[in-house]
Amino acid sequence: MIVEAGHYALVLALGLALVQAIVPFWGARRGDTALMQVGVSAASGQFLFVLLAFSVLARSYLASDFSVASVAENSNSAIPLIYKFSGIWGNHEGSMLLWSLILATFGALVAIFGRSLPIRLRADALAIQGLIGAAFLGFILATSNPFLRLDPAPLEGQDLNPILQDPGLAIHPPLLYLGYVGFSIVFSFASAALIEGRIDAAWARFVRPFALIAWLFLTLGIAMGSYWAYYTLGWGGFWFWDPVENASLMPWLAGTAFLHSVAVMEKRDSLKIWSIFLAILAFSFSLLGTFLVRSGVLTSVHSFASDPKRGLTILGILVLFISGSLALFAWRAPMLRQGGLFAPISREGALVMNNLLLTVACGTVLVGTLYPLVLEQVTGEKITVGAPFFNMTCGLLGLALLFLTPFGFSLAWKRGDLLGVAQRLLVALAGGVLVLVAWLVVGRHEPVLAWIAAAIAVFILAGTFSEIAARILRGAAGISVAWSRARGLPLSFWGGACAHVGAGLALLGLAATGFGSETVVSMRTGVPVHVGSFQVTLDSVTPRRGPNYQETVSHMTVRSATGAIVATVEPARRSFASREMSTTQAGIVTLGLGQFYASINDVDAKGDVPAQLFWKPLVTLIWLGGCVMAFGGVLSVADRRLRFGAPVRARVAATASARG
């Protein structure tokens, strides 16, 4: 019964989403406030019913109710609780429901916190959000119902895919979806602004926190996914330019560009049309990602159950929203008034460069991802566009962008002084040059690009810190003055600085992949093996039993050059009886910022363990950098000027005190 109640809640949510899509929009056209207000209650109601449906599905998973088809196919009574729970979104149906839940949550947030907005803008934005919600809820009910029953119910479930039985599954998809779906709000507001034919700095102020939230979750989601791949796939790679990874990278690139352009819009009332375009782009790429993962047009480690009917329906939704919004854009954008002039050498000019490079990178990823598909359709020719292509194109664009970052961060608005900025960045530039000198001194080790990347990373880090220093230490100020100046700087400045530091750290981590060492060897018990400056010994190989698997664990000791024990690692081969699958569990230990990484294969006939051993210096910076970037997003969201409704309360308080 409860399961049917969940199903019914989903139907009601669809009904409310349709009301939300139609009534406020109609009200806005007729200027009827009461009708426009319906959007608020419909959005809240939609959220409550989707939440109810999700809770019911969660209950079925936690209670191992195998009469529900989705549970029987993706869960098992023996798996740990965390995987029972994360199994909800470890499959197509459940993950779509999570998608819709997050979509409805963002809609409800606008309904609740959007009181300070112009009422028509809010009504239109909620209507668009309702339309997206209705499309996806309809899609779930028509093709991917998670509440389908099995009769008779099996006694035991088929188990969750072993690769997904990892804490990563509990974190990675929700973070990623918060990012993907968060851009829907930005998209809805962009569409609403186009419908209204008006857009201003207040729009930017309201949309920016949502864009920041979406962006920071997407950043965390991508970093998390990358780390998951790194420790799961067993050879130490962390980014594969897999089509689905590309699908998450594209909205991230577009979203990053949007955050920068909307800053210009908020401060200087410029780049409005372009910001609107990026807002549409970011969510369109989110939709494209959803389509690519679920339609089966691409082969990828992420491919969900692919069913042509589902693929076609999502393609329909995709075409509807992307073409609809682009048509709206083509029709209405020329009516938006552009303001705020600036010289080419200025903060705005630098941000335009940032946007240019980010969108070109985004476009290149798009072309690279879809080119093999299109080429095969057109000529029947099968080609592969793999990592070498993306590394070359996006790598170069990324390095150029990161090299320009400190300049943009230090330039003044409107009209900047490039020479002055170069002087301010002199120390940072010297730091970068020093890295290149070091490369010459140590004997021009390959790969030279790793050294260039390291030099740029040092330049960004030092450049950001010297900009902070320039702002707070101006005129040889004392510590107390510097402190009060630091506190006086807006949080969004600190957020930006933090995000740039994060980017620099991540780049340093990437560069350091060129400085690691690796050893491929058959390990015999007790015989030491050299990996970089470390010595590794295989102590023993023992079997171990997990809750729903068997594993063979190799116990290894890592010693420094002097012979002192620095760590022990336990790489393993794990086999799952229920699916006749085995996985490799890498043994990883973090030493400082680097990691020692051991991966093994099955014990061979001679009793030796074939092993791949890596020393990866600074590798954790890749993901720590991502976290630091996301923390920059948190700081910016916390900026008072951006807080929802803050201007209204301030004004009310001011008039109240004036009266009193």
Next chain:
Amino acid sequence: MKHLAKLAFALGLLFATPVLAVEPSEMLKDPAQEARARELSAQLRCLVCQNESIDESHAELARDLRVLIREKIAGGDSNDEIRAFLVARYGEFILLRPPFKTSTLLLWLSAPLLLLAGGFMVYRASRRPNAATPMLTDQEERSLAELAEEIRNDHFGSNGGR
């Protein structure tokens, strides 16, 4: 093209240091030959996998190809000969870096073309005078400064201070 290829490989080294699913038993004795085998296999797609190179994959086919490449290297074939042999056998699908030719022209030129187009758009936008808020001419700037000066004088007295 030669330069482009070198650059691509250098970038490949940076962002995906060719680590391996290579088995110790497969490896060649000569480190230089082994390094060549690694370099080659990092650029070849494991045909049954999803976007992994044969250097990274644990699949049977990838292993067979790794062994095949090493046999050919030990037999004295050059990298280009081995690549050509594999393309003849499996098609260009096996190359992770698509070849530069007519049908991939748009792919390879996508980034430079987009950059040019974007740059041109930025250039045009920066040259287009904005009708709504035109930039002040020097003459106007001067009269604005004069006005500001007048206001200051009216406000704070003719000596310009309090």
